[in-house]
Amino acid sequence: MQEYLKNKHVLNEKIQAIFMWAGKPGATRDLLEELRNLKVIAVSGVGIDHLDLELIFRFGIRVTNTPFEVSSSTADIGMALMLASARRVVEGYQIAISPDTKHFNIDWLGQEITGATLGIIGMGRIGYKVAQRAKAFEMKILYHNRNQRNEADEQAVGAVYCQKMEDLLAQADFVMLAVNLTPQTCKLIGRKELGLMKPTATLINICRGQVVDQDALLKALQTKTIKAAALDVTYPEPLPRGHALLELKNVIITPHIGSATSQARRHMMERMVESILAAVNGLPVTNEVHD
Ligand SMILES: O=C(O)C(=O)CO
Numbered sequence: 001m002q003e004y005l006k007n008k009h010v011l012n013e014k015i016q017a018i019f020m021w022a023g024k025p026g027a028t029r030d031l032l033e034e035l036r037n038l039k040v041i042a043v044s045g046v047g048i049d050h051l052d053l054e055l056i057f058r059f060g061i062r063v064t065n066t067p068f069e070v071s072s073s074t075a076d077i078g079m080a081l082m083l084a085s086a087r088r089v090v091e092g093y094q095i096a097i098s099p100d101t102k103h104f105n106i107d108w109l110g111q112e113i114t115g116a117t118l119g120i121i122g123m124g125r126i127g128y129k130v131a132q133r134a135k136a137f138e139m140k141i142l143y144h145n146r147n148q149r150n151e152a153d154e155q156a157v158g159a160v161y162c163q164k165m166e167d168l169l170a171q172a173d174f175v176m177l178a179v180n181l182t183p184q185t186c187k188l189i190g191r192k193e194l195g196l197m198k199p200t201a202t203l204i205n206i207c208r209g210q211v212v213d214q215d216a217l218l219k220a221l222q223t224k225t226i227k228a229a230a231l232d233v234t235y236p237e238p239l240p241r242g243h244a245l246l247e248l249k250n251v252i253i254t255p256h257i258g259s260a261t262s263q264a265r266r267h268m269m270e271r272m273v274e275s276i277l278a279a280v281n282g283l284p285v286t287n288e289v290h291d
Contacts, residue, residue, distance in 0.1 A: 013037060017276040022047040022065070023208070023237070023256065032059045040279035042272040045070050045259050046126070048289055049181035049208060063289040064275040067125060069267040074258035075129030078176050078206040081230035081252065082118075085202050086111045086174075090252050114138045119172030121165060121188070122179030122207065123149055130176055131157040142168045169196040174204060181208035189213065194220040202228040206258055209235030218244055221251060232258055
């Protein structure tokens with residue numbers, strides 16, 4: 001890095017590819033103007049909501065991401081959060097390690113996910129992997145998506161399509177968010193939607209914090225409009241210390257670790273290297289992002 005900063009101007013002329021973390025601040029106009037030989041931006045992960053694609057494409061730069069490499073690990077974190085919330089794993093852990101052993105006998109009970117209804121909002125690659133896992137837990141599966149999946153896909157996981165998201169919200173014991181962040185999905189879940197959920201339901205977010213109106217979520221949790229939330233993503237990340245969501249017992253939060261497995265990260269790296277080599281050599285790029 002120091003070497004780069006020392007020779008920034010010379011090196012900037014040579015840079016043909018940059019690597020970016022999904023969700024982290026995107027490529028600015030200043031940066032694009034400086035990197036005059038840039039051919040490709042390789043994004044690690046599926047989310048490209050942090051990039052101004054119109055601006056990047058105007059510079060003739062190609063964009064690539066790794067949508068296939070993160071699906072299983074992100075679906076796993078969704079299941080982990082759902083189970084941890086339902087079985088109150090974090091509270092249990094606090095009791096198990098508490099110096100005061102008199103609380104060791106718990107005075108609360110968890111909830112089984114077997115037989116419960118899971119509503120998946122966003123049935124793309126990640127949502128579908130969640131459904132595959134939920135089927136093994138004998139959950140009833142509802143889903144809402146822009147487009148209905150084909151019958152074979154639905155039957156393979158026993159998922160029932162809800163054309164209206166409201167129908168899913170009203171029936172689900174667990175609502176899992178797995179959509180891309182777009183202007184259409186920003187604050188998709190707000191006060192009205194939370195109000196449609198059962199008071200016994202849990203919201204799980206594994207996509208982007210901005211998909212939920214966080215103030216409305218906080219209120220819904222404080223007033224017990226819904227039972228609990230389990231979030232791998234928030235807005236901002238991390239939440240400022242002392243944020244009210246961090247104080248609630250019915251919330252568990254992980255630090256955006258959907259793709260944080262050694263397997264997923266290795267596959268993401270391999271795919272990005274492959275895409276960068278292809279792009280700098282003017283060849284077709286796997287997972288190229290288009291308009
Ligand atoms: O790949 C992404 O965009 C993720 O956020 C994975 O959690």
